Amino acid sequence: MTATRPARPDEAVLGVAPGAVAEPATVEEAAEVMKGCARDRQRLVFVGGGTDLGVGAPPAGVDVLLRTGRLSRVVEHSPSDQIVVAEAGLTLAALQRTLAAHGQRLGLDPPGAEQATLGGIVAANAFGAHRTRFGTARDLIIGLSIVRADGTAARGGGKVVKNVAGFDLPRLFVGSLGTLGLITSVTFRLHPLPEASATVAVEPITGGQARALVVATREAQLEPASLMLLAGSGALRLGVRFEGFGPGVRQQTGRFSGLVQAAGLRGELLDEAGAEAFWARHEAARTSGAVRVRLAAPPSALEQVLAGAVAPLAGGLGQGWAVLDPWVGCGFAGGTPADPASAVAALQRAREALVALGGSLTLAAAPPAVRAGFDAWGAPPAAVEVMRRLKARLDPEGRLAPGRFVGGI
Amino acid sequence: MPESHAEIETDELARRMSAVVGEAHCISDPAGLSVYECDGLSHGRIRPRLVVLPASTEEVVEVVRLAHDAGVPLVPRGSGTGLSGGARPTPGGVVVALSRMRRVLEVNLEDGWVRLEPGVINLDVTRAVQGRGWYYAPDPSSQSICSIGGNVAENSGGAHCLKYGFTVNHVLGARLVLDGGEVVDLGGPSPDTTGYDLLAALVGSEGMLGIVTEVTLRLLRKPEATRTFLATFPSSDEAGEAVSGIIAAGILPAAIEMMDTLAIQAAKAATGLNWPEVGSILLMDVDGPLAEAEHTSAAAIGIARSAGALEVRIPVDEAERQLMWKGRKSAFAAVGRLSPNYMVEDGVIPRSEIARVLREIGRMAGEAGLRVANVFHAGDGNLHPLVLYDARNPGEEEKAAKLGGDILRLCVRLGGSITGEHGVGAEKAAYMADMFAPEDLETMFLVRCAFDPEARFNPDKVFPTPRLCGERPGPYRPHPAEAAGLVERW
Numbered sequence A: 001m002t003a004t005r006p007a008r009p010d011e012a013v014l015g016v017a018p019g020a021v022a023e024p025a026t027v028e029e030a031a032e033v034m035k036g037c038a039r040d041r042q043r044l045v046f047v048g049g050g051t052d053l054g055v056g057a058p059p060a061g062v063d064v065l066l067r068t069g070r071l072s073r074v075v076e077h078s079p080s081d082q083i084v085v086a087e088a089g090l091t092l093a094a095l096q097r098t099l100a101a102h103g104q105r106l107g108l109d110p111p112g113a114e115q116a117t118l119g120g121i122v123a124a125n126a127f128g129a130h131r132t133r134f135g136t137a138r139d140l141i142i143g144l145s146i147v148r149a150d151g152t153a154a155r156g157g158g159k160v161v162k163n164v165a166g167f168d169l170p171r172l173f174v175g176s177l178g179t180l181g182l183i184t185s186v187t188f189r190l191h192p193l194p195e196a197s198a199t200v201a202v203e204p205i206t207g208g209q210a211r212a213l214v215v216a217t218r219e220a221q222l223e224p225a226s227l228m229l230l231a232g233s234g235a236l237r238l239g240v241r242f243e244g245f246g247p248g249v250r251q252q253t254g255r256f257s258g259l260v261q262a263a264g265l266r267g268e269l270l271d272e273a274g275a276e277a278f279w280a281r282h283e284a285a286r287t288s289g290a291v292r293v294r295l296a297a298p299p300s301a302l303e304q305v306l307a308g309a310v311a312p313l314a315g316g317l318g319q320g321w322a323v324l325d326p327w328v329g330c331g332f333a334g335g336t337p338a339d340p341a342s343a344v345a346a347l348q349r350a351r352e353a354l355v356a357l358g359g360s361l362t363l364a365a366a367p368p369a370v371r372a373g374f375d376a377w378g379a380p381p382a383a384v385e386v387m388r389r390l391k392a393r394l395d396p397e398g399r400l401a402p403g404r405f406v407g408g409i
Numbered sequence B: 001m002p003e004s005h006a007e008i009e010t011d012e013l014a015r016r017m018s019a020v021v022g023e024a025h026c027i028s029d030p031a032g033l034s035v036y037e038c039d040g041l042s043h044g045r046i047r048p049r050l051v052v053l054p055a056s057t058e059e060v061v062e063v064v065r066l067a068h069d070a071g072v073p074l075v076p077r078g079s080g081t082g083l084s085g086g087a088r089p090t091p092g093g094v095v096v097a098l099s100r101m102r103r104v105l106e107v108n109l110e111d112g113w114v115r116l117e118p119g120v121i122n123l124d125v126t127r128a129v130q131g132r133g134w135y136y137a138p139d140p141s142s143q144s145i146c147s148i149g150g151n152v153a154e155n156s157g158g159a160h161c162l163k164y165g166f167t168v169n170h171v172l173g174a175r176l177v178l179d180g181g182e183v184v185d186l187g188g189p190s191p192d193t194t195g196y197d198l199l200a201a202l203v204g205s206e207g208m209l210g211i212v213t214e215v216t217l218r219l220l221r222k223p224e225a226t227r228t229f230l231a232t233f234p235s236s237d238e239a240g241e242a243v244s245g246i247i248a249a250g251i252l253p254a255a256i257e258m259m260d261t262l263a264i265q266a267a268k269a270a271t272g273l274n275w276p277e278v279g280s281i282l283l284m285d286v287d288g289p290l291a292e293a294e295h296t297s298a299a300a301i302g303i304a305r306s307a308g309a310l311e312v313r314i315p316v317d318e319a320e321r322q323l324m325w326k327g328r329k330s331a332f333a334a335v336g337r338l339s340p341n342y343m344v345e346d347g348v349i350p351r352s353e354i355a356r357v358l359r360e361i362g363r364m365a366g367e368a369g370l371r372v373a374n375v376f377h378a379g380d381g382n383l384h385p386l387v388l389y390d391a392r393n394p395g396e397e398e399k400a401a402k403l404g405g406d407i408l409r410l411c412v413r414l415g416g417s418i419t420g421e422h423g424v425g426a427e428k429a430a431y432m433a434d435m436f437a438p439e440d441l442e443t444m445f446l447v448r449c450a451f452d453p454e455a456r457f458n459p460d461k462v463f464p465t466p467r468l469c470g471e472r473p474g475p476y477r478p479h480p481a482e483a484a485g486l487v488e489r490w
């Protein structure tokens, strides 16, 4: 059995100190840790890079913190089949470096790639600006290996992109936040690195204009790789990135610029440094602030989202920012509130507005004073009873990240 | 009080079901029942006790309650085009056919989705919105007859799934009736609904979790341009090399389909196309913004030529393009012209192995003394070997089945799958153990138990050995530390 060590103070999970820490170096060792915990009926929380530990609620208790960082091997990369199998603790940046050497990439770009691990990205369903084009982990995962609460190692999916044999365990684990089992390896489909990439920035722009531009872009049959509205102090700014082969990218940026002009707006085709700065600013926003939330609502509701959610958050969170993907209908907001009570009030208002639109607001980071007044998930979804039954089947004793998930799961 | 199905008389069950769906929609006469004895896989027929055709979620709920109380298994059914026996009746069970539930309930092009009943035919989704330039991407070859409910259950794919993904990438929400009649809504039109992705578990679950009575699908704006070409090759070696080369060049075609000589002969016989009877044909679509499509199609043609293409044909107009695709899509059924009987296989291999696997299949077929026609989705390595045989020759059907099974095992050995789109159903349950360890299957089974603990729905499919969900998990037992008052659960 892998030895555990005492937890350091900075290893507390949302204020809950673990009894001990295990850092298995192999999948077999990880399974041993899980078996040991099953035998001793210990509660576990899994940690990868720790970049998204603020998602969800604090665990009810942690006897053993299992860190996946040493499970960091690329198990198999087949460039000609455009798939990669990698252990869960490998960081996204390390994976992307391996893939880039073969002209490929994983179409996921959440912030903090140097720390964020593949297992953590899948468990937290983390994503970045490339979601417009590639979707989320759900759209790219094709296989995974897990260890169940009772220590049983199992696998779902496979190594080929097209495969419908058996139930879809890989996708079921996307966003499960370590409550269904330990993810030990993941298999993704890959995409080629684009030959060309170009970003057009539109500033200033209002919510209404941004929505109209999104509709016009779709009607013009353009296919943006990223489309992001940045809201900070001052005016809104829209960035649109096109990727592909040179001629396609040139034509798409040209036509998009035409749409911008026709709408009476000012667009600028950014040079390489400018584009890099724009997306870096997007990423910096996403990781700043003591309070951070994820937003979702139908894309057509962009103006209501800005007025009903982003505006109150900007006021209540202090130095608030928001980034919204108006193509998909998702986004993030955050800030560092001076006073927890006004933050809670703003969060509540924003959540009510989003829920009324059919969307949601969930916490991605918050200090205890804010968490005390604001539930991380909000009202449980319609199917929460089925979710409880699923949890009860895979983790009957409720030992995996207890209380972290929706509805107290 | 639940009764076992041995106890309830079929007549009594029919009376109760008729009271829900109407007498005209509860089939109990032998001639009527015989239509439902199988799906697209015609062997292994089983006559159901009854077939009911509910018209609404409410009626489905009542049907499920009655079956639950009577202890009778249910098999959901869409259009019955499945190729793995997924809708094959369970002995003593009732088939619930969704073909009367065919309404498109809501179209929202602002947000790009449509909500509809499960009996809606795949192609009718696109038909409902194409006038405004939209379409539904997954395009199984059976799209003019198969239902969305069946597509959801099978996670169906199609030629264009290489670029656009499978059914699972396009289902946003579903309404599901569980055993006992509980109705749950999974997902929805807004992105990122909270909680587990139960929708992902539902798509591809082959009718084993419950009955889907409503589906919300993502719609896409039609691409600006599509460029199609057909390339002929002396053998599948060169064609396979062309496919690898195109992918290696960073091109993501909308579709790349491959046919071998036998499949070409069949397609020609069925459609009168003037295709040369070469070793292999590739049919490829690239689409997207105009300049991107032009560029990638020219690049792909260049790669095909340098891989050894004998000839490249570019359709002069949409009519000729449609004809080329008709040739491809009719190849399946057309094989019937070459042989009195054939079996359709559906395996997946890593794309890079195509040429090697086709040679190996040829060798295995030769050894078995049978012919195999290959027509398949080359871009994602999804093979459809069609094993030709003559059932009148004693022992030949068994030989064909064995060859089909050997091909599937070959796929698994190379790191592939026993099914890329047709599902496991009744037909391939026996091969699941070749692909998955007992622990893997057990984990999947636990998922099934969470939804359908008494195995009401499609009980005898997918899993190689029938099982029970066992004890329901007990109530939560507090952790010792919790019991001792050291920690609190909130």
Ligand SMILES: Cc1cc2nc3c(=O)[nH]c(=O)nc-3n(C[C@H](O)[C@H](O)[C@H](O)COP(=O)(O)OP(=O)(O)OC[C@H]3O[C@@H](n4cnc5c(N)ncnc54)[C@H](O)[C@@H]3O)c2cc1C
Pocket (backbone or CB within 6 Å): B039, B040, B075, B076, B077, B078, B079, B080, B081, B082, B083, B085, B086, B087, B098, B118, B139, B140, B141, B142, B145, B146, B147, B148, B149, B150, B151, B152, B153, B154, B155, B156, B157, B158, B159, B206, B207, B208, B210, B211, B212, B213, B332, B333, B421, B422, B458
């Ligand atoms: C000529 C031909 C070509 C084909 N080409 C393709 C292809 O290219 N790609 C592909 O993926 N498939 C293909 N198929 C297979 C088949 O068409 C698909 O599997 C299709 O999705 C089945 O739909 P159906 O409505 O006929 O479902 P059925 O055959 O009636 O049922 C299939 C499964 O779905 C379940 N089911 C049906 N409706 C519901 C519901 N409402 N709720 C819960 N469960 C339900 C059934 O229990 C069963 O397990 C082809 C079939 C044929 C005959």
